Amino acid sequence: DAGVIQSPRHEVTEMGQEVTLRCKPISGHDYLFWYRQTMMRGLELLIYFNNNVPIDDSGMPEDRFSAKMPNASFSTLKIQPSEPRDSAVYFCASSLVGANYYEQYFGPGTRLTVT
Amino acid sequence: ELKVEQNPLFLSMQEGKNYTIYCNYSTTSDRLYWYRQDPGKSLESLFVLLSNGAVKQEGRLMASLDTKARLSTLHITAAVHDLSATYFCAVDAHNNNDMRFGAGTRLTVKP
Numbered sequence: 001d002a003g004v005i006q007s008p009r010h011e012v013t014e015m016g017q018e019v020t021l022r023c024k025p026i027s028g029h030d031y032l033f034w035y036r037q038t039m040m041r042g043l044e045l046l047i048y049f050n051n052n053v054p055i056d057d058s059g060m061p062e063d064r065f066s067a068k069m070p071n072a073s074f075s076t077l078k079i080q081p082s083e084p085r086d087s088a089v090y091f092c093a094s095s096l097v098g099a100n101y102y103e104q105y106f107g108p109g110t111r112l113t114v115t
Numbered sequence: 116e117l118k119v120e121q122n123p124l125f126l127s128m129q130e131g132k133n134y135t136i137y138c139n140y141s142t143t144s145d146r147l148y149w150y151r152q153d154p155g156k157s158l159e160s161l162f163v164l165l166s167n168g169a170v171k172q173e174g175r176l177m178a179s180l181d182t183k184a185r186l187s188t189l190h191i192t193a194a195v196h197d198l199s200a201t202y203f204c205a206v207d208a209h210n211n212n213d214m215r216f217g218a219g220t221r222l223t224v225k226p
Contacts, residue, residue, distance in 0.1 A: 043158075
């Protein structure tokens with residue numbers, strides 16, 4: 001399996017622009033997670049889906065952030081409008097219940113820089 | 116709210132030495148995960164600990180879980196440079212895939 005795929009790997013944009021990050025989970029996995037990692041705040045869970053349905057979005061920082069999962073093989077995280085403080089590495093992860101536990105597999109991440 | 120605390124946050128050690136990283140968490144859980152992250156890379160799963168007293172070993176790393184003390188340890192034996200990375204513990208308090216990560220321990224192994 002190819003693992004979790006994220007695109008783009010790097011994104012540089014100007015403040016105020018819309019940014020869309022994409023994720024393809026591992027085939028057959030039914031959970032998908034979006035995380036944000038910064039030096040100051042560490043690794044933060046933003047939102048997660050189960051069977052394409054958002055379960056918990058309490059980590060989404062504000063209304064400028066939105067996430068969708070239109071089908072089992074694709075999810076997007078959108079920031080509109082973007083701000084410099086959104087600069088971070090955004091990880092997507094997926095998992096499948098196995099033997100009564102959930103092991104999350106992380107994608108390579110998207111490094112976002114907002115100038 | 117579930118809190119996951121790791122210590123130390125930074126660890127510099129000599130090759131060949133032993134050391135332990137600690138992960139404390141604030142609520143009952145019997146599911147704890149350890150991940151490794153190399154600089155500029157993604158997180159890689161190392162261990163899954165599923166019950167009190169669970170112990171897992173892979174090479175020079177050994178992880179254990181004490182659910183009564185709400186503590187997991189990651190023990191490093193005879194460290195080598197290749198172990199230099201950031202190590203995260205994560206706790207799934209409600210067994211519902213809602214994991215909370217510690218701040219990470221940045222390990223540097225010096226020759």
